[in-house]
Amino acid sequence: MIRANVIERADEIRSAFQNASPFRHACIENFLDEDIAKQALADFPDFDEDAARNEFGDVGRKAVNTDLPRISPFYARLSDYLVSDDFVNAMSALTGIAGLKPDVNQFGGGTHENLDGQSLDPHVDFNYDMATGRHRRINLLIYLNPVWDEAWGGCIELHRNPRDPEHDETAAFAPLFNRAVMFETNEHSWHGFRRIAIPPGSPVQSRKCLSIYLYTDDRPEDEIAPPHGTFYVPPPLPDTLVEGHTLTGEDIAEIRDRIQRWSHWLEFHQKRELRMSREIEDLRVMVAPEAHYINRGVRHHVAAMLREAGEVVIALGNAVGRLFGRNR
Template sequence: MLNYDLLEKNVEQYAKQFREAQPFPHLVVDDLLDPEVAMAASQVFPQMTEMDVLSDFRQHKAQDPDIGKFHPIFSKIIFEHLHSPRLLQVLSQITGMPDLLADPQLYASGLAQGGDGCFLNVHIDNSSHPVTHHYRRLNLLLYLNRNWTEEKGGHLELWYPDMSRSVAILPIFNRMAIFATDRRSWHGHRRVNTPDGDSRKSINIYYFTEASPDGTDYYHITSFRARKEEVVNQVLYPVDNMLRTVVRNLRPKKDEHAVLYNQQDEQP
């Protein structure tokens, strides 16, 4: 189902590419899934109306960790392969991040989708898991977009710290993108342009470590940053980030509102 041989055969090359990538460590690998599996997953991907939709001035997209309500192929891909010890080992080798942990609760993970006009503005992710408090370290995105073109947009953008430029990755079919998730990994995705009714589909997975990457105990919320042409957001986002930080710090359990997946809730 998963092309482990491709990853393991090229692990040294991929590790060098990941380590040397700019503006922060990342890697793109095509054909991660067996073609027939990728095709099957694409064909049974749920409609946006079946998913939890997030819509505000920061983002407009569907993101849903409740994998149990969707076709079982997604549980199989995630729990048997994207969470497998074999993949965790090779990802640790590629990234240089020892002791990577999968998250069975799929915090901020699962299936993601964006139809015409959907977007995710530039941000860094929340630093830690709301239950385990493990540190978020690595993001894996697996795209399931057949016949995707430049014109359809939705590019993953990895931004330089001064917001002067970005690396753009087209979310084509069966492409995996991984990138380090830390306090400098500013990323988002461009607006989707699909008046034909197509949508940007992906499986999103985060990996964690128990130990802090820099040896310090830290916490930060998901924080947004404006592109240079986004004049209103240049004013709005710093205030929004500050207010949400204050509110979270006042909560005994900062992220207890998070939607988490519980396999025990599934019906036999």
Template sequence: MDIINKENLIHALTKFQEGKPFHHCVVDNFFTKKIANELSDEFLEYKSEKWFSYLNPLEDKKALNDWNAFPQLTYAVFNYLNSRSFIDVIQKYVGTELFSDNGLHGGGWHIHGRGGNLNPHLDYSIHPKLLLQRKVNLIIYLSPDLKEEDGGHLGLWNSDSKEEKPTTLAKEISPKFNRAVIFDTTQNSWHGMSRPLSHDRNMLRKSMAVYYLCEAKEGTSPRQRALFAPRENQIGNKEIEDIIKLRSDVKRSHSVYKV
């Protein structure tokens, strides 16, 4: 069974290390058309109780990484994306030996509804169980009805490494159906939704996410939770600052997943 359009993937990966503000590439028509449509149809209903919800001023999304909840095709595709044969293709262009995370920690299915949001953030650095460093994100968008004006764009930010914060928005990537984005998470890689989803239509932003790991080098940040930044209209807001601190704390982050 042909799952991905390998030529599209390799063509995009040849430009991976040219990506700015950090290494990345965009792969259109990532899956074969049939696979993409079937994967989109397999997503659970937004109201399903199986989703884990994040609902606070920094993020409004739902996620699911339980393999037992995935339908047959979704299960098979996640298995393929974590296979050695697929990872070998990516690591050739990334230039670092990569390892799978079969537990899909932080990955799996993601879904945003009306008004869905994800502030600029840095991903966790060290995997809490494997103690390897998170190196590469693969995100594939699977909402055929999502329009440009609906928002939900992936933003990539320039940054101030000394003050650990994003500065200017460098690039926006529309969550076009069957579009994949692959990016390096170790280069002060501030990313998130540059535009929250519109409130005007009852649409969904569906995506699959797989993360690849590498050996952690000496001096690597020990961060085990995402570090968020305020949006412009949240700067100086003490409540937001407190939530950001709690959200990045391993022992206390669960207290602010839902506020």
């Protein structure tokens, strides 16, 4: 299903991948055989609100279908291919990462559709397949948009450090039909895209892609981190918001949107800390009294974890405070 000349160019693509900046990645045109790419678009599932719940439980403008075999017979064949030795070996040849394993659980991968108005803040992905314990190593994004104008937003952006916008280095790629962007996933592989703004009457009404993940049983020691979920960095305020600037209606809407994002993440982390506290309390009750001294070290470790979680919430609150202070 991968185009033959892509495999033939494996050495060239692997070299580009290994030497890319801000982190290892490669952009490959005409990645799939043409008939395969066309069928993937033809059978792409309709937007499903039940598959569009975001991290806060709200129905958003991004739908993810992880159950490829149920979409169509074609997607069932595609799903089989994505766990095959042929596909995995090809991806190892293209990236230079040995021992890649397929995403047998399809957690978070599959078809991704983003409607007009959707954006994706810079983030690093969850780092383990919790069912297998394997390390997440590669994201492969195959775009299925027959036309796309960069002015519409939605271009995948790879960042060196989105927390430092003044010194951030980025690489950006438009989501063009049958273009693949593959990149390593680690603790600094920040990526996202800006808000989609498709004009009325355009031949496409959304941003479509296939999202495929690959894993390994281990990874370099200096890249290993404790298991975590997806970490997001809300974007900074627009550069136009400086002293002396007269706010427009668009500016005010943008500021409100940024504040709402910060507020959502504050609520998210507060709820997570409360959930962790409840789970730890349940575990504490289960521990026998005679194990008090044995488990003292464990309890100290858990207390430290809770302090760190609290510090995250405080830091987010302070950031929102700074945002308000900047725009008085």
